[in-house]
Amino acid sequence: MVIEQQDKLLLIDCGLMFPSADMHGIDLVLADFTFLRENADRIVGCVATHGHEDHVGGLQFLLRELSFPLFGSALTLGLARNRIEEAGLSRQTEFVAVTDGERRKIGPFDVEFLPVTHSVPHAHAIVLHTPQGVIIHSGDFKLDLTPVDNRRTNLSRLGELAMSDGVRLLMCDSTNAEEAGHAPSEKNVGKVLKQLFIEHADRRIITASFASHIHRIQQIIEAAVGQGRVVATLGRSMQKNVRLAIDLKLLNVKASSIIDIDDARDLAPEKVCIISTGSQGEPMSALSLLSRGENKFVKVGQDDTVILSSHAIPGNEYNVNRVIDGLLRAGAKVVHSGIADVHATGHAQADEIKTYVSIIKPEWFVPIHGEYRHMLANAALAETMGVAKDNITLVSNGDVLELTDKGLSFHSRVPAQNLYVDGIVGDVGQGVLRDRRVLAEEGVVVVVVTVDSETNRVLTGPEIITRGWVYAPEAEDLLDEACDTVSRAVERALAEGVHDIDGLEKEVRRAAGKFVNERTKRRPMIVPVVMTT
Structure with missing residues (x-):
């Protein structure tokens, strides 16, 4: 604003x-x-x-x-x-x-x-x-x-x-x-967390929340320390924010209660609590890596309880559910906001x-x-x-x-x-997004034709390369029919005096697109490639 x-x-x-x-x-x-x-x-x-x-x-x-x-x-x-x-x-x-x-x-x-x-x-x-x-x-x-x-x-x-x-x-x-x-008080979450730590006293507890939610982190630490546990942080943003909050005296925790994540593996499960990033299921976050067994610091197993102290932001439900499934498959117990009031x-x-x-x-x-x-x-x-x-x-x-x-x-x-x-690229633009949606939903069909510029005849092709439209080894007859359709369209265009590459590519795109749509009711991206000799 x-x-x-x-x-x-x-x-x-x-x-x-x-x-x-x-x-x-x-x-x-x-x-x-x-x-x-x-x-x-x-x-x-x-x-x-x-x-x-x-x-x-x-x-x-x-x-x-x-x-x-x-x-x-x-x-x-x-x-x-x-x-x-x-x-x-x-x-x-x-x-x-x-x-x-x-x-x-x-x-x-x-x-x-x-x-x-x-x-x-x-x-x-x-x-x-x-x-x-x-x-x-x-x-x-x-x-x-x-x-x-x-x-x-x-x-x-x-x-x-x-x-x-x-x-x-x-x-x-x-x-x-x-x-x-009224929105529930943040302190209500603290009461629920303390009860969960009591109920899972014999297990290692891994929590996930927003790294900026210092008050939630404070209550997790209090619940953990109250049960005789030490706390390790997992994820770069969590480590940075906890360090910042301690420096600003916004987190009240004894130095002896915080350990390095490398030291957590040497402790009995019931003696440690890990506070992790990734509560929204971000693909490369610490919790997502845990759910896939790819985290280099921690491996999840049957001795673990994972508490997602958050609620999925609209649009992130699929990623969060995927992480939960991965954690359950690894043998962990998972507690989330649909089971207990672990978020406000x-x-x-x-x-x-x-x-x-x-x-x-x-x-x-x-x-x-x-x-x-x-x-x-x-x-x-x-x-x-x-x-x-x-x-x-x-x-x-x-x-x-x-x-x-x-x-x-x-x-x-x-x-x-x-x-x-996208990465370090600035404005990708609606056109690129539209192309990506088509590629993701319908696939791509590349049609390659070589034309002799002197005789105005098709030398080789058409050759059709496709990804995401049909599986080529199982659709040879369909692809052969598509090649014949495109070939006839190119020859007809040449006979009518269309000799420039742009004009021929337009004919290839039109013929291939019409064929694909009529035969499969699909609209993949059509990429015509016309070469001349």
Whole structure:
């Protein structure tokens, strides 16, 4: 998100998305940075609400082209710094740590950092004190009254803003707007984990969670140490984040309770707990390697209980189920959120959002962060809590809104196409994605023909090479018929005066495509190759 004031720009978060199942070969999805590149001289900084990848993961790509300071809590900056340093871009930014309740001038922007509870510690809502009144960006939040660190969403300050200056605009997290009631407290998960450690006291316990979920890691450590176990971390991001949290004194654990993963294999199963990455079934994550028997540090067997202290993000269900199956086949017992309450969401549910809106009493309301259906549900909640229907605005990526004395209105649009990243390749583009879908779903047929340019006759071929359409050794008659069809089409085209390669390839593609579709009801990619002598 970008806020503009007095011709300067302030970014609120810069994240990335992970690919859906139909984005074949894509590693991650970025926002279109065109507007930011074109206005680079006007950017005064980026405020990060928290350290999740969907909020700071895009910085390592944007900072390749731009330079600006980054503001956030010490933990948020630490999590962002890991990726930025890996990309060799630390010199492109200045890391400016802020504290809860701090109010700071960033260019012309008067920014206040309000503490909120989320699934990563030290998250913030952003309060902008502007000439048009107070604007609040909720960040990702929940109203957990018993958080692990006792750092609650600062509702009293929100109420103070509402009663004094009034809140002109609230932009509110929509992720769980469809979910009724209240999100369970993170401490509830800790109770379940302690009980599981008691029930599986004679087994090695391996847990998997998000590496940034420091409070979950804290409760796992407490459950393990309480049963006389030591703890080892598995996975690079888990090791880095645990080290960072200990340095920032956000993890309370004795040094003697943490061991290196290499030493875990020498201990009795009931004396060790391993905290691993890979709760979303990422193919190369530590837990996925465990499930396939390919992890070089740990082998899973009948003495193991694996606790997936997470919930599958929509789109990741297949990968997670595959990991669970692999672990079960290896002989382990598996506990997941479908069996026990080993996970609690970090996003406010419907009743929490209603409470939030009732305290803030915004004049204008914009649902953010979620699919369209989530934002639509959030809009309905705001209307229920008294926000005028005409003062609720649903937006799409790229929409520009203007807040003036007359109110909030649509102004214009900026480029907002997704940018698809494959390895180190930049924008792969919709065309490449479309080709990959065809290759994955229908296969490919390559038709090779050699033509004599002097006699205008077919010299050799057509030869058909196929992958994913039919299995060639079992479809010789079909392939011979396809070759005859293409050959006749080429000879007919030559007789009609088509001699250029582009024209002949077009005829080959048309003839082969028509034949394949009529005979097999399939639409594989047709690749014509016409050579001349």
